[in-house]
Amino acid sequence: MPQLGNSAASRDIAYLLHPYTNLKNHQSEGPVIITEGKGIYVRDDSGKEYIEGLAGLWCTALGYGNERLAETAAREMRKLSFAHAFNHKSHEPGIDLAERLLAIAPAPMSKVFFANSGSEANDTAVKFVWYYNNAIGRPEKKKIIAREKAYHGVTVAAASLTGLPHVHVDFDLPIANILHADCPHHYRFGNEGESEEAFGARMADNLEALILAEGPETVAAFIAEPVMGAGGVILPPAGYFEKVQAILRKYDVLFIADEVICGFGRTGRMFGCETYDLKPDMITTAKALSSAYLPIAAVMVSEPIYQAMVSESEKIGTFGHGFTSSGHPVCAAVALETLKIYEETDIVAHTRRVAPALQNGLGRLADHPMVGEVRGIGLIAAVELVHDKATKAPFDPPGQVGGYVARRCEAHGLIVRNLGDTIAFCPPLIITEPQIHDLLGRFELALADTLDWVRAEQLAAV
Numbered sequence: 001m002p003q004l005g006n007s008a009a010s011r012d013i014a015y016l017l018h019p020y021t022n023l024k025n026h027q028s029e030g031p032v033i034i035t036e037g038k039g040i041y042v043r044d045d046s047g048k049e050y051i052e053g054l055a056g057l058w059c060t061a062l063g064y065g066n067e068r069l070a071e072t073a074a075r076e077m078r079k080l081s082f083a084h085a086f087n088h089k090s091h092e093p094g095i096d097l098a099e100r101l102l103a104i105a106p107a108p109m110s111k112v113f114f115a116n117s118g119s120e121a122n123d124t125a126v127k128f129v130w131y132y133n134n135a136i137g138r139p140e141k142k143k144i145i146a147r148e149k150a151y152h153g154v155t156v157a158a159a160s161l162t163g164l165p166h167v168h169v170d171f172d173l174p175i176a177n178i179l180h181a182d183c184p185h186h187y188r189f190g191n192e193g194e195s196e197e198a199f200g201a202r203m204a205d206n207l208e209a210l211i212l213a214e215g216p217e218t219v220a221a222f223i224a225e226p227v228m229g230a231g232g233v234i235l236p237p238a239g240y241f242e243k244v245q246a247i248l249r250k251y252d253v254l255f256i257a258d259e260v261i262c263g264f265g266r267t268g269r270m271f272g273c274e275t276y277d278l279k280p281d282m283i284t285t286a287k288a289l290s291s292a293y294l295p296i297a298a299v300m301v302s303e304p305i306y307q308a309m310v311s312e313s314e315k316i317g318t319f320g321h322g323f324t325s326s327g328h329p330v331c332a333a334v335a336l337e338t339l340k341i342y343e344e345t346d347i348v349a350h351t352r353r354v355a356p357a358l359q360n361g362l363g364r365l366a367d368h369p370m371v372g373e374v375r376g377i378g379l380i381a382a383v384e385l386v387h388d389k390a391t392k393a394p395f396d397p398p399g400q401v402g403g404y405v406a407r408r409c410e411a412h413g414l415i416v417r418n419l420g421d422t423i424a425f426c427p428p429l430i431i432t433e434p435q436i437h438d439l440l441g442r443f444e445l446a447l448a449d450t451l452d453w454v455r456a457e458q459l460a461a462v
């Protein structure tokens with residue numbers, strides 16, 4: 001609850017416009033103010049400690065208070081506090097980071113463009129697709145297909161790609177030429193008795209039908225997260241991406257992999273593309289690229305796309321795209337150091353080693369009367385809560401029970417994110433097995449509190 005007077009909470013209410021917050025409720029509820037962090041833990045202004053079970057916003061892969069990253073930032077800031085890459089200028093941190101990213105890219109990539117957020121990266125990818133098709137003489141091939149429940153960000157084009165209604169409604173989005181294919185969530189959208197493979201094939205067939213209905217000569221690209229994150233931690237059904245990629249090749253549709261959450265170890269391989277054998281033409285990354293110590297994002301493009309951009313920029317006289325802070329040297333230096341730490345500590349192998357503790361621990365909750373589905377891979381997971389386990393009927397209104405769980409988790413010293421009634425887990429990749437058991441214990445306490453409340457309020461068929 002906000003304090004009266006000149007407290008940080010009351011000044012927050014007075015001055016701060018909060019992203020993704022019910023602004024009306026915020027006026028009475030006020031903020032949780034986080035003041036410091038170390039390892040997987042953060043502390044609020046009352047001194048209470050929490051496990052950061054969502055790695056901030058799916059991003060603080062190396063946890064908090066990493067001295068090497070802090071030192072790197074300070075050193076680079078003293079050496080070169082700003083430089084840009086416009087008009088042939090360059091700087092070593094940007095060059096080194098681009099070289100390193102291309103070396104570890106999960107598919108052959110030719111060049112790296114830097115941005116400052118996942119949204120900017122995806123907006124950039126949309127512009128690159130359009131520029132590319134203009135360059136190679138296909139001005140009518142411009143539509144981009146994303147998926148229902150996808151999350152690609154909030155800038156105008158990225159928000160249009162995002163397949164969540166609250167990101168569109170009353171922002172007058174999506175813009176033209178953005179389409180949404182089905183969300184491939186077997187538990188929610190599979191037919192009675194339909195196997196995961198059959199469902200995946202049906203989703204791919206529907207994508208093909210959409211491309212044919214629109215006219216393949218008008219469809220330029222398909223964008224997908226390897227694992228859908230903010231839409232509910234939705235894993236691709238078996239066989240789905242194989243079939244989807246064959247369809248994209250058949251109709252000459254580019255594939256953009258949004259690795260903003262999956263990139264850099266999250267799924268147990270360096271990239272989600274490796275986990276699911278994806279061969280994209282463009283890759284967007286952000287978040288764990290710098291372990292979120294500083295904002296930086298990267299768009300990688302294939303050689304054919306780069307070559308088309310070269311000829312188009314020659315024709316026009318310049319390549320008319322770029323942000324003031326594209327590849328900011330301090331951010332680039334920190335990202336490069338982050339990649340070095342991933343390599344030296346073999347963070348991907350660590351993730352694979354500890355992931356079963358999280359996945360099996362949550363999996364044991366599958367029999368819980370409110371749990372509809374437990375799903376996940378590597379160190380990303382979700383528990384979907386339902387009103388009626390037998391029929392999979394969701395709670396009404398959606399998000400009320402999920403919000404209660406998240407608040408009870410906080411009471412027990414665990415920060416998670418409720419995506420409606422789906423509780424998402426995405427702890428820092430440095431988490432150890434004992435810490436995972438601690439996280440699970442806190443979640444189980446919150447779930448037990450919630451079950452008591454749901455029964456008392458008669459909110460579920462339990």
Ligand SMILES: Cc1ncc(COP(=O)(O)O)c(C=O)c1O
Nearest residue numbers: 117118119151152153229260261
């Ligand atoms: C898969 C994915 N793409 C893009 C974004 C947008 O990134 P940002 O919030 O940095 O703009 C997000 C953010 O959560 C994301 O999860």
